[in-house]
Amino acid sequence: MLAFHLKRTVKLGIKSLWMHRLRSTLTTLGIIFGVSSVIAMLAIGEGASQHAQEQIARLGSRNIIIKTVEPPEQQRTFQQESLHEYGLTYSDAERFHNSIPDVEVVVPVRRLPEWAWYRNRRVATEIVGTVPWHTETTPIQLRSGRFLSSIDMHYKQSICVVDERVVNELFLFDDPLGQDVKIARDYYRVVGIVSPHDLGSGPRESQPQPLNDLASGNRLRGSYVGAIYIPLTTVKDRFGETTMEGSRTSPSTMKRVQLQEIVVKVGTIEEVMPTRDTLATLLERFHKKSDYQVVVPLELLRQARRTKLIFSVVLGSIAAISLLVGGIGIMNIMLATISERTREIGIRRALGAKKRDIMVQFLCETLLLTLAGGILGIILGSFIPYLVTHFSRMPTVITASSEVVAFGISAMVGLFSGLYPAYRAANMDPIESLRHE
């Protein structure tokens, strides 16, 4: 019996609200905006957070990345005005390998921007001089052929592994495997193709690699299409141990940098922080200048999570306040509505309605308002992130839980803001109400 009763009460509620369309719409606006902004903001936040966490995770949570950075001017030794030597060295890499326990792999990396030629085409690439176990510390995947091998290293072979973006730009429709690529003065045979670094699987953007990717070394002067991996020993041999180029601060000085980066991977997550401390101590001992930077993705990940939590709390508070305001508006309107319908309440009571019936009637009306607002808010809120992503290219993620939560909250707001007015209506004296107006 309660079920059909509910249906008629709902129909009556809808009818009442429909008869005062403008008023009902204006009343629900508060809820609509509150709910939609919650969902939109949560989506934007979630998108940014997921994106950041994905990027960080790609760096490897068991990795510690030490990068070479150009030390500030004051720390330069004045004797070597013309030659500026700084950064990580091969001996650093060896030291890490030998003196630190718990280390799974040590990956030294050398990076240089260079043009790569094939037939009469050229592209700007980043040459990555590295070791065969480089793939253990980055999420690049082998698409065809093979990666660098220890034999290549030993014999300083002139071979290279190119990433897919270089393949698309340089080779077009030719099969790169077995072809020669000219870099600087030498030719390198392509033995393998890998996925690009900043994508785990499959292309999502077809843009050139951004200028300041977290894992790349120094700032490049321009953007480049992709990476070409060459054995570190080969790079050392062909390009020398140092990189000669004018530095930013004084164009006549030349830079000598051995390695742009060393990545250390440990066995378990627990070993990350202790190992990082050991590394820091080691580096401090051997580096007079602050020409390095230690990046711990795990730490970044934790920070990102904390940031997200704070963001959610702030967001939650804002949303709570806006929904509270919306709820107060609804309570206000319902009180006015009930006052207007005092006579009707009296009539219904005279005709046999109990206090409970009146209460249910008006509570239902309020709930209909807020649930309608909630639904419209969810629709609007789901639409806004698409616009945001479309116009600003920021990723947004709409989580199902946020919609459920938003809906639940709008129902709660309806319940609470409708309780008092409904209670007032139910407890009106029938005789007084009949005399009203």
Place this chain on the structure above:
Amino acid sequence: MWRNELAMQQSCKTPQFDSNGPILVMEQLYKSYQLGAVELPVLRGIDLSIKNGEYVAIMGPSGSGKSTLLNMIGCLDRPSSGHYWLGGRDVSKLSDNQLSQIRGSHIGFVFQSFNLIDQLNVVENIEVPMYYQGLSEYDSAQRARQLAAMVGLGGRLTHRPSELSGGEQQRVAIARALANEPLIILADEPTGNLDSESGSEILNILVGMHKQGRTLIVVTHDETIAKCAQRIVQLFDGCIK
């Protein structure tokens, strides 16, 4: 006007109870109102007995306590002291919920200003008492249509009160009053807001209902209505003369 006499007869079946005894008994009923520190007595010792199927008119000047007596009879309020039996049951000290239940099932109100609900159409207005008694949607709609036809509004089922004349509205109110087969029909100046033509139409309907066996209690100033009644109860200063 009587479109469906058979339906009318069926709907006038009075409820089962001892039809030989009185349907309404008031014994030394007192009602006072508190106005701050002062107690204002309005009804002073009402003794009233109405038989099943009687047509009683209650008359009296303003301030005599007519409205209060009406509210008492209609179970809209409780007496300060004394007893009130309706349909053989003591309703003097019932809870609000119980009184609501009694009103809904045993009393049919007809008001001076019709008191229809503007948002509902004719059928829906007649359905209201049935809704509160838990009747199914289908049954109540069907009965409402029958009742509407009975008072001559079969062709105006979807009209709203604002689209009806005064007389038509009062007819809807009467149909509504009959919805739950009440023990008594309680009318408060039913023709007060009507012109003489509509007024006599309504009077005819009321008389017709009485002829079918309904118990009718009408509070009125109108002599024409009082003349049709079997008995006139004169109220003066809170007492029955």
